[in-house]
Amino acid sequence: MSRLARCFENLKANNKTALIPYIAAGDPDLSVTVPLMHHMVKQGANIIELGVPFSDPSADGPTIQLSMERALAQHISVLKVLAMVKEFRQTNTDTPVVLMGYLNPIEKMGYATFATAANEAGVDGVLTVDLPPEESDDFVKEMKANKLDCIFLIAPTTIESRISKIAEYGSGFLYYVSLKGVTGSSILDVEAVAQKLEQIRSITALPLAVGFGIKDEASATAVGKVADAVVVGSAIVKKIEANTDDSGKIMQEIGDLLLSMRKGMDNMTQEKV
């Protein structure tokens, strides 16, 4: 069983919702990433979404754009991201790591070369924002051959026939983008999210993660009620942005945020029981 499948199974058995923080690898510098990953796990993260920086992140808002620019200024590369995952795996063999980024850096490396190296490093899944299922036959084949899950996005505007197609190509979990817009947008309508998740669940049994617009304990708790996993991106990255030259504070503030979300989500699931 894949690490992602095992993770979701365990959480389900304990009636818990997964907490998935996102950071861009190499932000604010290369040495912070791995210790931060470990710290986030300690503070309640179940899966780590590690951003692979790209020069032209056209689906991301200003917070994540700047994060990627900071990381690129540190000369981050796909190979360095994989080396970080490998380092993380030396002491953590349970927590799934999903890489999230854009296609061109992977295409440059070559799908097969990338997939082999990612699997070796201990990566569990890959989400390429600008690769829809229609263009992904070769990609998915190479990833699957190397035991990597392919995570795809579903949007509020995704129609039913596309949801089926995405579910067919996807594995590990599906990522529902909870609002229109880029990462870092703010208005979140939990009722609408719940309705859409219900529609998606009628089509697929894959776990459903929800991201975009989750920024604090209240929003994490509210979404955690209806989703299998809650993804927190810009709210975490903002903590890095505010403390680029103080890694102690970065750990502290991100740790506190995750802990509060974890508590809120756990209390809520206790109530659910």
Next chain:
Amino acid sequence: MSSTNNTTDFSAINWAEFPNEAGHFGIHGGCFAAETLMEAIDLLRDAYFKLKDDPAFQAEFDDDLRHYVGRPSPLYHAKRWSKELGGAQIYLKREDLNHTGAHKINNTIGQALLAKHMGKTRIIAETGAGQHGVASATIAARLGLECVVYMGEVDVARQAPNVYRMKLLGAEVRPVSSGSKTLKDALNEAMRDWVTNVDDTFYIIGTVAGPHPYPLLVRDFQCVVGREAREQIQEQTGRLPDALVACVGGGSNAIGLFHPFLADESVEIYGVEAAGNGLETGQHAAPLCKGQPGVLHGNRTYLMDDEDGQIIETHSVSAGLDYPGVGPEHSWLKDIGRANYVAITDDEALNAFHALTRIEGIIPALESSHALAYGMKLAASMSPDQQIIINLSGRGDKDINTVAALEGITL
């Protein structure tokens, strides 16, 4: 004159069959977009395929081109310049005489009509030189639509007259400060806006790039250039040209001229990229000459990126050519050997800018000056009984500040 060593029978290809249904031109093109945009793209594709062969829509488009843009644009025999160069006869396709001063308006009118038919009330656009921004602001003013134009900060500074024109026309110009602050970053920002406002917003892309169906529909709207030129040259000389020359930024003026001639095997085709400070310096904007296939802005195409797949900064004296990618159809025409792609440096383009101005009394855009510079070389290598068409894609009024500054003159 170089000739492609290819045995493909280009006259036997049904060029209208490309791209295929998925938007592919060989390995290039396609639709590499985030899921958040897929519905909007699907709706656009459905709307376009419904309207594209609708006689009423075509008539509306043709009528605007004729009465608002001022088409057909002349095909002008530059006799004095041709004589001076001593080679082939040079014919200029005068897109500079269009309303708003460039070929960009052909596409903008087409897409704005689509927007109107789709019931959109707000249009957005990206711009480099500002010509596409001006064309979009113009059509928005005329149709009473809200208009937001994204423009890199670097371009806002070097194309000040066009920024002011857009504002006069009632558009909001939003400077983009991310990345290299040029055209590619403006495109990223426009895509972000579109994702956020898909319900009421139509994104008018200014060139044959972006996810399918954009490269197709922009080409279709720009093909009026080549269709007219093909008729005009035969009317004036009784035969087809020996060669075509056009500058390539994203590639819309070039594909507009080239496409109606693709099956005419005797016609050599040259797309001219920006060599900036020289191809060997790395400071250029010539993905077809120096790049490799990759994925950017919704399609697979030749790109300028580094060994990690990060897009690298481009350089060109002309804002409209300062783009690290290129329309996927050009990438395919390169792969199959139907078109040749060459490059012209900043200095060569500036020389041609002055030459045309002084010899023919036409001030060309810096983008078009790249085509003129290559056309000069090509014509000089040919004989006076041969003939070439150069696409004079735009006029140079917007560039006089840039040229003056380069020559140390303050206006």
